[in-house]
Amino acid sequence: MFWFELAAALVSALGVWLMARRRPWAWPVGLVSVLAYGGVFIEAQLYSDALLQGAFALMILYGWWGWQHHLEDDGRVLPVPLARGPALLHIALGVLGALALGAFMHHRTDAALPWLDAALTAFSLVAQWWQARRHTASWWLWIAVDAVYVGMYLYKHLFVTAVLYVGFIAIAVAGLREWQRAVRHPDAT
Numbered sequence: 001m002f003w004f005e006l007a008a009a010l011v012s013a014l015g016v017w018l019m020a021r022r023r024p025w026a027w028p029v030g031l032v033s034v035l036a037y038g039g040v041f042i043e044a045q046l047y048s049d050a051l052l053q054g055a056f057a058l059m060i061l062y063g064w065w066g067w068q069h070h071l072e073d074d075g076r077v078l079p080v081p082l083a084r085g086p087a088l089l090h091i092a093l094g095v096l097g098a099l100a101l102g103a104f105m106h107h108r109t110d111a112a113l114p115w116l117d118a119a120l121t122a123f124s125l126v127a128q129w130w131q132a133r134r135h136t137a138s139w140w141l142w143i144a145v146d147a148v149y150v151g152m153y154l155y156k157h158l159f160v161t162a163v164l165y166v167g168f169i170a171i172a173v174a175g176l177r178e179w180q181r182a183v184r185h186p187d188a189t
Contacts, residue, residue: 001040001043002160004036004039004040005158005160005161007036008033008036008037008039008040009160009161009163009164011029011033011036012030012033012034012036012164013164013167013171014033015032015033016030016168016171016172016175017171019131019175020171020172020175020178020179021175022076022077022078022079022178022179023075023076024067024068024071024075024077027060027061027063027064028060028064031057031060031061031064034053034056034057035053035057037053038050040158041053044112044156044158045110045111045112046111046117047105047109047117048101048111048114048117048118048120049117049120049121051101051121052121052124052125055125055128056124059125059128059132062132063128063131063132066133066134067134070134072186076182077134078134078182078186079134079135079136079179079182079183080133080134080136080183081135081136081137081183082130082133082135082136082137090126090129090130091126093122094122094123094126095122096122097118097121097122097125098118098119098122098123099118101121101122102115102117102118102119104118105117105118112156113152113155116148116152117152120148123141123145126141127141127142127145136176136183139172139173139175139176142168142175143172143173143176146165146172147169149162149165149168150162150165150166150169153165
């Protein structure tokens, strides 16, 4: 399983790096990575994370399609700000999703960390939605979620994945800067 996890991690890192660079190829690379990680998470009994990979696959298809309509001349997508009202609504939906999924996983499965895994899953979905919609705020949420994921993966002895998520935090910081720069100076990027 180590080598499969390592391969999934490398493909996933490439996808997030391409996302930070605002490149549409991030979506098909991301699709390969979420399919691979679905298997990794089932093996680790992180069922919410496994379900998340399926939801990510659907959002990846949506994001890939949506980005094609918002590309600049250089082939990169143009990010847009996120209004406060939708942001608060999406965060509230994340909380409700975390509670519902956590309760289900706690009472109906042998999930290792049902509440934490469910919360991270719910807020990852919010971050992925924001990213598919080209919102710079997605990177702030990814930084927070990925930091907590690092601890969970260390606890579950998924060391390659924990290291990957440390890398995701670094890429998310770079992505945040790149996307903010693109919003402030669209012609300069």
